[in-house]
């Protein structure tokens with residue numbers, strides 16, 4: 001079997017279409033991610049991607065924010081030396097080795113694991129979703145994320161995305177409470193009843209009372225999900241008992257233990273699952289299988305990944321029956337190959353050679369071996385720093 005021969009990291013910054021902000025982002029710009037490139041003893045190349053952010057963490061300091069540079073250092077100095085010579089197809093062993101080298105740091109481990117899955121799939125001639133147990137869906141309904149912006153701009157963006165086929169919109173909230181309601185009201189008036197509207201407060205509301213008040217006003221315009229308006233489990237549980245809409249955890253749900261705890265506390269109807277936060281595909285699948293057993297649903301979220309991380313999230317979505325909610329998966333595409341102008345577009349270019357297939361508001365899960373994408377190494381060089 002293929003063994004890991006080299007591990008290289010690349011810090012890559014893509015040009016963005018617009019600023020993308022949320023309540024806790026504090027001006028942290030999107031678009032700088034870390035890529036991991038693994039070469040094996042038999043000449044196979046596997047790619048991983050991760051999206052660490054300084055202002056991204058969990059409730060009560062349970063999880064830390066991080067940076068691309070810190071994550072790179074961790075991989076280069078602590079993880080990579082222990083991975084050399086390891087087989088790429090034994091993911092359980094890979095995690096045990098990484099977990100014994102460094103505690104926590106899911107975003108670093110996710111990138112290394114992703115590259116191993118990509119290489120293992122290529123070595124075996126099967127897509128990653130086959131390695132994860134097999135696909136239950138080929139297409140994933142895309143939700144377009146509207147960052148925090150002025151009401152008019154937010155409504156204009158939502159209408160443009162729907163014109164390009166999007167059937168679900170997520171509105172980032174909790175910086176201006178009047179806008180939180182006004183944008184939902186405006187989009188509902190413009191788009192009618194058929195478009196799914198949901199909100200994501202990113203822990204931004206100061207207290208339960210404010211979150212309940214704003215959520216109840218938004219409910220009049222038919223929102224489907226209220227995502228992480230507050231940080232704490234008890235806050236979410238109290239809010240959930242006082243509103244009608246389903247409550248989703250994101251920042252407070254990283255591991256399967258978190259999902260179990262939140263479920264036990266009666267704090268959630270849904271949670272947001274993705275590869276980086278969970279610490280890799282295998283751990284994300286564990287949470288997704290647990291959700292299925294508990295009767296919970298999840299979406300596949302993320303942090304506006306480039307094409308590599310986006311492909312990994314699509315393979316994750318493919319194998320989980322519980323991942324049945326519209327998912328914020330970008331329509332990443334190399335310059336000149338994009339099929340939309342606004343819908344799912346956060347960057348003006350990408351480091352993969354082809355656009356993801358998008359039709360009827362859905363992204364198609366790649367079916368080629370590994371992650372099913374090809375990385376343009378000239379682009380990686382061009383955008384590296």
Ligand SMILES: [Mg+2]
Nearest residue numbers: 200227250272
């Ligand atoms: Mg979120």
